[in-house]
Amino acid sequence: MRLVDEVFPVERPPTRELITSHRCEECDDIARTFAPYSAADLPAEVIAAHYGSLCLLSASALAHYMPAYLRYAVSHFTDDEDPSSVVEFLVYQLCPEPLSHDGYEEHLRGTLEGFSERQGEALEAFLDLVQAEPGLPEFFGDWESHRARFRELWRTRGRA
Numbered sequence: 001m002r003l004v005d006e007v008f009p010v011e012r013p014p015t016r017e018l019i020t021s022h023r024c025e026e027c028d029d030i031a032r033t034f035a036p037y038s039a040a041d042l043p044a045e046v047i048a049a050h051y052g053s054l055c056l057l058s059a060s061a062l063a064h065y066m067p068a069y070l071r072y073a074v075s076h077f078t079d080d081e082d083p084s085s086v087v088e089f090l091v092y093q094l095c096p097e098p099l100s101h102d103g104y105e106e107h108l109r110g111t112l113e114g115f116s117e118r119q120g121e122a123l124e125a126f127l128d129l130v131q132a133e134p135g136l137p138e139f140f141g142d143w144e145s146h147r148a149r150f151r152e153l154w155r156t157r158g159r160a
């Protein structure tokens with residue numbers, strides 16, 4: 001995805017204290033693991049092992065490391081007939097199910113706060129690729145609802 005390289009500038013990663021906003025053993029462990037790397041040199045093994053950690057990254061860390069995940073995802077798109085775990089969890093992150101936990105909706109809206117308009121277009125382009133892959137939209141069930149949830153999250157991003 002050349003668009004990813006265009007719209008995500010090479011930047012310094014957030015400092016370790018800012019990689020995750022929650023403080024617990026798991027979040028501290030993620031912060032320690034990611035801290036030595038930027039999006040440009042985050043190792044494939046870290047991405048592959050941490051496909052489920054996107055939801056624990058702070059808004060600034062999600063915006064910073066997202067291009068690394070997108071690049072990895074498009075070169076590891078499917079695993080057998082199914083989406084790879086990285087693709088699957090990127091879709092869950094971008095198209096979250098409505099949940100009624102106290103504060104969770106606000107957390108989700110906050111997660112896209114660090115993205116620019118053009119970076120939002122790159123996220124849409126990623127979802128277009130998932131949609132174009134035979135069998136993948138079906139894997140996720142009602143795909144149109146997933147797209148609609150992303151658009152809603154994007155439209156309301158950063159709002160408390």
Ligand SMILES: [Zn+2]
Nearest residue numbers: 022023024027
């Ligand atoms: Zn935590």
